[in-house]
Amino acid sequence: MAHAWGYAANNGPDKWVSNFPVADGPRQSPIDILPGGASYDSGLKPLRLKYDPSNCLEILNNGHSFQVTFADDSDSSTLKEGPISGVYRLKQFHFHWGACDDKGSEHTVAGTKFPFELHLVHWNTKYPSFGEAASKPDGLAVVGVFLKIGDANPSLQKVLDAFNNIRAKGKQTFFADFDPKTLRPGCLDLDYDGSLTTPPLLESVSWIVLKEPISVSPTQMTRFRGLLFTGEGEAPCCIVDNYRPPQPLKGRQVRASFK
Ligand code: SG4
Numbered sequence: 112m113a114h115a116w117g118y119a120a121n122n123g124p125d126k127w128v129s130n131f132p133v134a135d136g137p138r139q140s141p142i143d144i145l146p147g148g149a150s151y152d153s154g155l156k157p158l159r160l161k162y163d164p165s166n167c168l169e170i171l172n173n174g175h176s177f178q179v180t181f182a183d184d185s186d187s188s189t190l191k192e193g194p195i196s197g198v199y200r201l202k203q204f205h206f207h208w209g210a211c212d213d214k215g216s217e218h219t220v221a222g223t224k225f226p227f228e229l230h231l232v233h234w235n236t237k238y239p240s241f242g243e244a245a246s247k248p249d250g251l252a253v254v255g256v257f258l259k260i261g262d263a264n265p266s267l268q269k270v271l272d273a274f275n276n277i278r279a280k281g282k283q284t285f286f287a288d289f290d291p292k293t294l295r296p297g298c299l300d301l302d303y304d305g306s307l308t309t310p311p312l313l314e315s316v317s318w319i320v321l322k323e324p325i326s327v328s329p330t331q332m333t334r335f336r337g338l339l340f341t342g343e344g345e346a347p348c349c350i351v352d353n354y355r356p357p358q359p360l361k362g363r364q365v366r367a368s369f370k
């Protein structure tokens with residue numbers, strides 16, 4: 112691969128395998144979720160999210176997406192129960208989105224794409240750090256939330272208001288006092304064993320995909336598409352279509368917390 116990985120024709124998802132052979136591995140993400148094919152598990156406990164808004168640190172454009180980062184040196188923002196065991200700490204959240212409204216999500220539901228997908232990334236505190244957890248089979252838990260077009264989302268507005276300061280790759284700014292729980296829809300979820308959806312594609316993620324989407328207005332949506340893959344001084348290239356398409360299920364079971 113001549114260039115660093117990205118989402119363009121010359122360095123996009125179908126090229127990643129040359130530098131990251133695990134791209135063809137047994138538990139890659141995302142997947143197409145067939146709700147009818149998921150097995151209802153009556154023993155699944157409801158997911159417990161507890162987030163402390165004061166852990167919110169900064170917002171950053173990393174050239175692939177933007178992310179909001181949290182202090183993760185204590186158990187004050189955690190994910191428990193649901194399909195996971197133990198305590199997972201919130202590290203960051205980020206989004207994937209399309210150039211237009213008919214695509215953008217990574218997971219699909221019976222082939223249907225959503226225009227956006229939010230990922231809340233957590234790591235298992237049985238390991239000493241995010242970095243160590245990221246390569247372990249039970250190291251990470253990512254909660255995925257679909258976004259659909261509808262009413263303006265007041266919680267999201269605070270995030271969008273920071274975009275002027277992080278338009279180009281590498282830009283970051285303080286971002287404080289945000290509770291990502293306000294972005295969470297109802298509690299029906301689907302889960303399966305998968306991977307990071309970007310290189311290094313590590314097969315370490317317990318995926319928890321929420322069934323209900325949250326809404327975003329057309330005006331809010333447009334703001335995302337103004338962020339740049341490129342750094343200051345480079346020819347500007349907007350961040351759009353920063354998603355990986357669904358990967359083969361390879362016999363994995365998807366479980367549902369609902370019938
Ligand atoms: C996005 O590119 C995030 O900005 C990355 O965050 C994240 O990597 C990557 O997606 C993969 O995460 O939930 N989609 S995903 O599987 O969390 C990691 C950073 O680069 C390691 C920190």
Ligand code: ZN
Nearest residue numbers: 205207230308
């Ligand atoms: Zn993601």
